[in-house]
Amino acid sequence: MVPVLFLLIFLLTARPAWGASDWDVQFFTGYNSALLKSLNDLKLTETAPLPPRVGPSPPIEGGPLVGVEVEWRVRRSFSLVAMTSFWEGESTAVESGEILFQDFGIVPFTANRTTRVSFNEYALRGRYHLLDEPKRYRLYLEFGFFNQVRVTYTENFNYVFEANGQQFLRNVLSTATSRGGYLLTWGVGGDYYLTHWAAINLTANYRVGKAMPLFYKSYRHTFLEQDAIGTAVGGSSPFPSGGDQVAVVGRDNFARPLEMELTGWQAAVGFRIFF
Secondary structure, three states: OHHHHHHHHHHHHOOOOOOOOOEEEEEEEEEEOOOOHHHHHHHOOOOOOOOOOOOOOOOOOOEEEEEEEEEEEEEOOEEEEEEEEEEEEEEEEEEEEEEEOOOOOEEEEEEEEEEEEEEEEEEEEEEEEEEEEOOOEEEEEEEEEEEEEEEEEEEEEEEEEEEOOEEEEEEEEEEEEEOOEEEEEEEEEEEEEOOOOEEEEEEEEEEEEEEOOEEEEEEEEOOOHHHOOOHHHOOOOOOOOOOOEOEEEOOOOOEEEOOEEOOEEEEEEEEEEEO
């Protein structure tokens, strides 16, 4: 909050150098390569919470992003940017085999596990202009004063058991969210003007930070005790409940909160409109 306070004081005392026309909006898309080490190395290597086991799942190594920003040219060499962006990654594992189910004996099954993690980012950034040729091009350095990330984590296990010509559908569904995450961001970008009111933008930045902890908003399953696939679906079910923290078992066999490591590169291309 201290950097934000100093920035606000600066803005309140600053006199815009260019007037009301020094506003622009940009729509951008790109790719985010967040590390997500704990998710990939620990959470996605876990199997389903009860038989039949499904997993491990492939790692999530990043994903496409979309976003929008509004920029105010405070001074000739400095701009303030407010932005929001969204990106998500997904991993899927599929299993098939045979298992004891209800009174039918050994029956075939198919199962899939889908893990999806999405990130909503809200940021306040400053830009220092290194090169600026009006209405032609500009090159700038970018620094994040305030970057907050909200994470939504979903994991669904879907099963189909086949017995006597019938299909029995079961699932385990969970959704969790973080209470906030923070990033330090720095990078470089530039604009090339297409006309006096529009430009193409390229930006690349490096980010350091993480989001934790995550808490389940919901965790439910549709298995029945008579399915006879394990004691986990009975009255002593060890399934998490809504409000519980999302945990992983580390390599030391101790449970710990799941972290979302957001450190990594981000690159984007955008279309900027000047007012």
